[in-house]
Amino acid sequence: MTENKFKNFKLPSYLIKAVQAINFYQPTAIQERVIPDILKGQSVVGQSATGSGKTHAFLLPLFARIDPEVQAVQAVQAVITTPSRELAYQIYAAAKQLNKFAPQPLTIHNYVGGTDKQHQLDQLARKQPQLVIGTPGRVLDLIKSQALDIHTATMFVVDEADMTLDMGFLEQVDQIASNFPEDLQMMVFSATIPKKLRPFLKKYMANPQVEEIPTQAVINPDVQNWLMSTKGQDKNQLIYRLLTMGEPYLALVFANTKERVEELTRYLEGQGLKVAMIHGGLEARRRKRTMRQVRNLDYQYVVATDLAARGIDIDGVSLVINDDIPTDLEYFVHRVGRTGRNGMNGTAITLYAPAEDDLIDKLEERGIKFIPKEFRGGRLVTTHDRNRRKKYRRKQAELDPSMKGFVKKTKKRVKPGYKKRIKQAIKKDEQQKRKLELRHKIRKAKRQRQRQHRRERNAR
The missing domain is CATH 3.40.50.300 (P-loop containing nucleotide triphosphate hydrolases)
Structure with missing residues (x-):
């Protein structure tokens, strides 16, 4: 039987059963990096490619940290916003799949635009959910209606932050964030971190753990x-x-x-x-x-x-x-x-x-x-x-001026073997350029390793 490496995170046993049911045995790179930090209560910024497993990177530790005993006084403990209804439904479906295995299932509600708001208001008047998932517009609308009370929540996930910015929802997310208590654990996940997103991160995240997962290839090798x-x-x-x-x-x-x-x-x-x-x-x-x-x-x-x-x-x-x-x-x-x-x-x-x-x-x-x-x-x-054709022309143009002169002079002399000497000189020049390029790559890789060591040292 395949060993389930999610056990290494010391998650509750029901979550291990839940991920096994969907054939998850080996955590992805982003899950390896952020799940331990989130379990410790650390705010994180997780940047990795689409399809890298970000949804379970935050859902699993969130489920582990939400207290199911808080039933007598039902209160919101975590909020997840995502920029599209389709993504909200997707995260909601993943959360429900985990919840099926919980010995004490959580109350999870999904709030998106285009759904029956009055039904949601009536539902909230009776009982507050422990986990909220939704689009920024509808979540903020329910907060402003004084129906959804999130001041008790200590965990906030902003999923697909770059798309949230692109679609003009960042201001709504900002307003939602302002309703949380000061000791907020914020988790921001995104495929990219645009410059325009950084003021928002700085406003709510004093010292987040930044986990950037570089990919060997931008596109999945599969x-x-x-x-x-x-x-x-x-x-x-x-x-x-x-x-x-x-x-x-x-x-x-x-x-x-x-x-x-x-x-x-x-x-x-x-x-x-x-x-x-x-x-x-x-x-x-x-x-x-x-x-x-x-x-x-x-x-x-x-x-x-x-x-x-x-x-x-x-x-x-x-x-x-x-x-x-x-x-x-x-x-x-x-x-x-x-x-x-x-x-x-x-x-x-x-x-x-x-x-x-x-x-x-x-x-x-x-x-x-x-x-x-x-x-x-x-x-x-x-x-x-x-x-x-472009590459061929560029290769010709990339000859050093001294090499061009050598070629011209040698052509003028028209002595036996001049073609061979031209080829040898060009070959030698190309070898030299390859050496310089390799040296540059080695230095660049060394600088990247040094920066990574500094980030890890600062994180300790």
């Missing part, structure tokens, strides 16, 4: 990241062809606008595919129903805007197609992060037009590595690197 040009092709037909060339368990297609989502959905349905459509313009009840149907695998194909990129957390997404490159490049990682989860393989295909070459360059600068693909003779094949 994901094949393909790149395809749409030059001279009908994009709708190309997407249909990609969706139907195999038998994807669940395929997600991401587009930048709700208009494009609707157009593509109509086209694919016209080709006989059963397609789920998700975007921010849909009524909340319809979105919730569609998400439930997707989770139940009633659909094999989903077309969505970035709203759903962080809300669809389903094991088994085998294919992601980017209809176009997201306006905010941060969302690229969130889209692709929907596949290749929990050790399963996945494929992400990004379509681009020639005019978007610079955006592909920017993604590659961030460490994203693409495999170029194209259809040839009815088969999808790996093709040439789109930058091969």
Whole structure:
């Protein structure tokens, strides 16, 4: 039997049973780093990639720290905010799964916009939940209505903080935070920590434990990241062809606008595919129903805007197609992060037009590595690197001025063996440059290790 390494955290035994029930045996890097700190009551900032296990990184220690005995005087002990309804439902579902194994189940309520507020007010008048999960707008609304009382809570989680900032909800989260007592343990989780987020962190977190999990690759290594040009092709037909060339368990297609989502959905349905459509313009009840149907695998194909990129957390997404490159490049990682989860393989295909070459360059600068693909003779094949001509020209241009002079002089002499001498000189020059580049990498790695040692020393 596989040993469950979550036992090393000394969590309550029911939580070990709960994670085993969903086949979690080995903690992820972010879980390894933050769970011990949260269990000790430390405020933390956890930065790691999408799909790295952040949800259980805060849920497990929260469940361990919430006191189930506080029943006679039911009181809120922890609050979790997340920027989208889909994410709130996802966290709520994960919390309910843990709660099923608890000897004394917690009272957990989920508050999101588009739901029956009056029912929630009546519910709160009878009993306060011990764990609150919800979107910032609805949680703040219930606090202002004097229905939800969070002054007793000592733990506050801000999930997907960068998305909270992007969607304009940070001010609401700030107002929620101002209602907590001074001895607040705050946990902020995010794929990125933008500069605009730092004043908020500084305001509420005097000395947080910052855990940044660097990734060897921006994209999960279990994901094949393909790149395809749409030059001279009908994009709708190309997407249909990609969706139907195999038998994807669940395929997600991401587009930048709700208009494009609707157009593509109509086209694919016209080709006989059963397609789920998700975007921010849909009524909340319809979105919730569609998400439930997707989770139940009633659909094999989903077309969505970035709203759903962080809300669809389903094991088994085998294919992601980017209809176009997201306006905010941060969302690229969130889209692709929907596949290749929990050790399963996945494929992400990004379509681009020639005019978007610079955006592909920017993604590659961030460490994203693409495999170029194209259809040839009815088969999808790996093709040439789109930058091969640029790289060749750049290599020629990178010769030192002294080397250029040497080449010119040697050409003028036109003595026997001059081509061989040119090649040898160029080879020697390239070797020297590689040595310098290697030396630079070693020094950079050394500086990073020194900074890491300083952070760990300061954390003690």
